[in-house]
Amino acid sequence: MLTNELEGVNKDVYKTDWQWQExxxxxxxxxxxxxxxxxxxxxxxxxxxxxxxxxxxGDPLSPYNQGxxxxxxxxxxxxxxxxxxxxxPLKRVGERGENKWxxxxxxxxxxxxxxxxxxxxEEFGPEAxxxxxxxxxxxxxxxxxxxxxxxxxxxxxxxxxxxxxxxxPRTTIGHCFMxxxxxxxxxxxxxxxxxxxxxxxxxxxxxxxxxALVSNGDGFFGHxxxxxxxxxxxxxxVLDPSCTWLASKAEYWLQVRPGTDAAVVIAMLNTxxxxxxxxxxxxxxxxxxxxxxxxRCKEYPAELAAEISGVDAELIRQAAxxxxxxxxxxxxxxxxxxQTVCGIPLAQALLSMGAICGDIDxxxxxxxxxxxxDIPDSYGCGMWNLSDEMLGKMLGVETSPxxxxxxxxxxxxxxVLNAIETGEPYPIKxxxxxxxxxxxxxAADAPRVYRAMRSVSYNVxxxxxxxxxxxxxxxxxxxxxxxxxxxxxxxxxxxxxxIVKVADYYEAKSDEQIILELGKxxxxxxxxxxxxxxxxxxxxxxxxxxxxxxxHKTDETFPELVEKVIDWPDDWAYRKYELGWLRDDGxxxxxxxxxxxxLFNTLFDAWGFDPMPYYEEPPESPVSTPELFEEYPxxxxxxxxxxxxxxxxxxxxxxxxESHPDPLTDxxxxxxxxxxxxxxxxxWVENMRGKCKQRVRINPSLKPDTVRSEHGWWFPETExxxxxxxxxxxxxxxxxxVQGVTGPTLYGAPYANQICKIYPVTKENDCSPSEIxxxxxxx
Amino acid sequence: xxxxxGLFIDYQWCTGCHSCEMACKVEHGWKxxxxxxxxxxxxxxxxMANGKYEYNNLPVFTSQCDLCADRxxxxxxxxxxxxxxxxxxxxxxxxxxxxxxxxxxxxxVYVPEQ
Numbered sequence: 008m009l010t011n012e013l014e015g016v017n018k019d020v021y022k023t024d025w026q027w028q029e030x031x032x033x034x035x036x037x038x039x040x041x042x043x044x045x046x047x048x049x050x051x052x053x054x055x056x057x058x059x060x061x062x063x064x065g066d067p068l069s070p071y072n073q074g075x076x077x078x079x080x081x082x083x084x085x086x087x088x089x090x091x092x093x094x095x096p097l098k099r100v101g102e103r104g105e106n107k108w109x110x111x112x113x114x115x116x117x118x119x120x121x122x123x124x125x126x127x128x129e130e131f132g133p134e135a136x137x138x139x140x141x142x143x144x145x146x147x148x149x150x151x152x153x154x155x156x157x158x159x160x161x162x163x164x165x166x167x168x169x170x171x172x173x174x175x176p177r178t179t180i181g182h183c184f185m186x187x188x189x190x191x192x193x194x195x196x197x198x199x200x201x202x203x204x205x206x207x208x209x210x211x212x213x214x215x216x217x218x219a220l221v222s223n224g225d226g227f228f229g230h231x232x233x234x235x236x237x238x239x240x241x242x243x244x245v246l247d248p249s250c251t252w253l254a255s256k257a258e259y260w261l262q263v264r265p266g267t268d269a270a271v272v273i274a275m276l277n278t279x280x281x282x283x284x285x286x287x288x289x290x291x292x293x294x295x296x297x298x299x300x301x302x303r304c305k306e307y308p309a310e311l312a313a314e315i316s317g318v319d320a321e322l323i324r325q326a327a328x329x330x331x332x333x334x335x336x337x338x339x340x341x342x343x344x345x346q347t348v349c350g351i352p353l354a355q356a357l358l359s360m361g362a363i364c365g366d367i368d369x370x371x372x373x374x375x376x377x378x379x380x381d382i383p384d385s386y387g388c389g390m391w392n393l394s395d396e397m398l399g400k401m402l403g404v405e406t407s408p409x410x411x412x413x414x415x416x417x418x419x420x421x422x423v424l425n426a427i428e429t430g431e432p433y434p435i436k437x438x439x440x441x442x443x444x445x446x447x448x449x450a451a452d453a454p455r456v457y458r459a460m461r462s463v464s465y466n467v468x469x470x471x472x473x474x475x476x477x478x479x480x481x482x483x484x485x486x487x488x489x490x491x492x493x494x495x496x497x498x499x500x501x502x503x504x505x506i507v508k509v510a511d512y513y514e515a516k517s518d519e520q521i522i523l524e525l526g527k528x529x530x531x532x533x534x535x536x537x538x539x540x541x542x543x544x545x546x547x548x549x550x551x552x553x554x555x556x557x558x559h560k561t562d563e564t565f566p567e568l569v570e571k572v573i574d575w576p577d578d579w580a581y582r583k584y585e586l587g588w589l590r591d592d593g594x595x596x597x598x599x600x601x602x603x604x605x606l607f608n609t610l611f612d613a614w615g616f617d618p619m620p621y622y623e624e625p626p627e628s629p630v631s632t633p634e635l636f637e638e639y640p641x642x643x644x645x646x647x648x649x650x651x652x653x654x655x656x657x658x659x660x661x662x663x664x665e666s667h668p669d670p671l672t673d674x675x676x677x678x679x680x681x682x683x684x685x686x687x688x689x690x691w692v693e694n695m696r697g698k699c700k701q702r703v704r705i706n707p708s709l710k711p712d713t714v715r716s717e718h719g720w721w722f723p724e725t726e727x728x729x730x731x732x733x734x735x736x737x738x739x740x741x742x743x744x745v746q747g748v749t750g751p752t753l754y755g756a757p758y759a760n761q762i763c764k765i766y767p768v769t770k771e772n773d774c775s776p777s778e779i780x781x782x783x784x785x786x
Numbered sequence: 787x788x789x790x791x792g793l794f795i796d797y798q799w800c801t802g803c804h805s806c807e808m809a810c811k812v813e814h815g816w817k818x819x820x821x822x823x824x825x826x827x828x829x830x831x832x833x834m835a836n837g838k839y840e841y842n843n844l845p846v847f848t849s850q851c852d853l854c855a856d857r858x859x860x861x862x863x864x865x866x867x868x869x870x871x872x873x874x875x876x877x878x879x880x881x882x883x884x885x886x887x888x889x890x891x892x893x894x895v896y897v898p899e900q
Contacts, residue, residue, distance in 0.1 A: 078803070665819060
């Protein structure tokens with residue numbers, strides 16, 4: 008036995024059944040997806056005994072992760088049965104912030120929520136109720152459905168994520184550009200994976216705005232990149248301010264100043280067009296607006312991009328030639344694409360690059376995915392229940408029609424924040440906060456959001472642990488189940504995977520049960536299902552709400568899926584634009600006005616937005632605010648992922664915390680020496696808006712003027728009540744970020760391209776930022 | 787004498803994901819703060835003489851590593867090998883692993899005490 012690859016799996020031990028007995032354990036083959044959060048949905052084996060998960064193992068027979076697991080899943084039993092988990096519904100008895108609660112029954116909790124919803128609906132209209140979720144929890148369609156069908160409100164939003172700066176800028180421009188999204192093709196849509204004869208390894212991957220090995224964003228198992236490098240000789244071009252492991256293995260590492268990627272990518276486009284390296288056939292047949300794009304790109308010679316980004320001009324040209332010469336090439340894009348004010352134009356430039364190089368939807372290229380069976384696994388689930396009048400009230404739509412028409416329609420977080428603060432265009436009276444902890448994680452200007460959330464008269468939090476957000480603002484807290492405690496499914500993108508309930512935990516209920524039971528009390532007509540299993544069968548079968556053609560819907564039931572474990576639909580093909588699968592009229596082409604990839608975007612043009620890629624300097628930077636930069640002389644990038652944690656989760660899990668005990672800020676060794684600190688020392692990271700403290704890690708690959716800080720930190724081992732509030736503002740990098748500064752479409756925000764100063768924490772200057780925020784009205 | 791088994795690490799692909807460490811800890815029931823059967827040694831990014839950065843990550847096995855005797859007895863792989871995200875570890879007879887190492891640049895073979 009010399010292998011851990013699929014064909015070497017011992018079938019006596021690992022079975023294709025969905026459940027079997029192994030000694031004292033019942034083994035269940037299913038898939039893991041939240042809680043805790045993740046962007047993957049890996050296949051696992053649960054070993055249960057007496058209704059409790061005792062062990063977990065990666066399922067080696069799954070083509071998805073092939074037995075592999077990350078440390079968060081490996082240690083998930085410790086998370087599942089952590090003593091601090093929420094066990095019962097709770098009602099606040101003290102003041103907000105005091106962390107005083109009484110246990111109530113589910114019926115009492117639902118009655119309280121329904122009473123408030125009815126009062127608000129009558130007095131202020133359903134739109135006064137805002138539902139929100141974070142990222143990476145299995146509530147992508149559940150919370151929206153409850154909002155649209157249960158509350159009757161169009162205001163479903165991502166927990167105060169400024170500029171909706173995660174994924175939505177890319178999906179939205181993808182929708183306008185070619186009617187679809189793309190993901191790097193690592194054979195993940197083929198059941199035989201790399202062994203499928205149709206699959207071709209990419210020659211180059213252009214990796215922009217993410218470290219996929221750690222982040223696994225967009226339903227993408229990051230280590231697939233290692234697979235194709237090892238097995239297919241795939242080479243890399245990496246744009247990153249820091250030399251990540253992938254960057255160290257790259258042929259071309261382009262060390263961009265944070266927030267300047269768009270200048271580099273447009274300059275690469277310019278080189279490809281200028282040197283005639285593009286795919287003439289694809290451009291002629293399948294692209295619209297090439298001449299206009301070529302004119303635009305002329306404004307971005309490599310020398311200009313070099314001046315803006317700090318990347319050598321010749322390196323930009325070489326990378327462009329390498330990508331254009333790759334057959335196929337593909338792009339692995341991620342969150343940091345979205346986290347600049349020019350997130351949309353950067354995404355547009357990357358789409359344009361793939362299109363003119365002929366890499367769209369070819370094997371090993373930038374494949375066009377949709378969810379298996381066209382299941383509405385999206386923020387639009389249930390939106391069809393709203394009237395046009397109510398849809399028109401969605402916050403953000405007046406400024407940006409994209410929010411109503413985008414691929415993943417949501418209200419805009421910045422606009423919701425303004426509405427809470429000003430009562431305009433109408434007041435917000437209730438927040439339904441399902442699996443998001445905004446002040447610890449995704450809310451820019453966290454202190455401002457903390458104050459806003461506290462000012463809303465009635466709030467409900469659904470989560471697995473008591474969070475700083477819940478203590479700060481919740482009136483009712485509902486305990487939700489972990490992945491092992493729910494009947495659900497995963498479909499981002501392909502294949503469809505079962506999530507089977509194998510355990511219970513006190514009175515925790517699954518998100519499906521919660522929305523169903525609450526929905527039945529609010530709007531029984533739109534929640535006709537008796538059980539979560541019936542609800543899941545409806546969901547699995549509810550395809551073709553948004554697409555007329557591909558993929559075809561299914562009549563599979565949830566119990567059937569449970570037995571299949573993983574279901575690969577048979578309607579997958581490459582070059583779907585040739586087959587007429589993408590357009591609702593069944594004609595060949597892309598699902599856009601022109602039927603082509605719109606290098607010149609006709610929708611944007613009609614709405615008065617720039618129809619082509621452009622670069623915009625971060626609003627605060629050495630270039631745009633040179634005087635401010637004298638006082639705050641470092642470029643601050645935030646949000647690099649860690650192996651141990653998914654955003655703000657898992658800080659209370661002992662084995663994970665042991666591996667990564669403190670919040671870390673990376674400094675170049677010269678910079679550390681300049682301010683007189685060593686690895687492990689605590690420093691203040693501060694700018695015009697606020698400050699936080701983190702520990703120094705030395706990173707010699709950074710530019711000396713770049714500072715790289717972690718996000719998502721709170722300290723569940725400390726006092727939960729205010730003023731400490733689990734120390735949520737002590738190391739919170741979002742004390743420094745800003746709300747309401749976005750691109751013209753309201754998409755894209757500068758989370759990862761700020762400015763700051765840094766200095767050592769001393770006895771004299773040490774203090775509690777959490778106390779400053781919660782007691783002194785600071786930040 | 788029974789054939790001696792060991793582990794082979796193709797460490798140029800080790801991304802430093804710590805899955806081996808956590809798999810080991812969980813499998814053997816060792817808690818936070820307790821010694822483990824494998825420890826990931828990480829170096830990088832480090833600038834090399836050619837001007838390029840390098841990461842060298844290496845799982846190092848302690849005397850507590852029993853090559854997952856319970857698992858291998860029932861026909862499973864050691865849990866670190868099974869869960870390695872980069873799939874850069876292999877379990878097998880040392881003699882075979884040594885041949886593999888000979889053909890694999892920047893790799894090594896771990897031979898346990900027993």
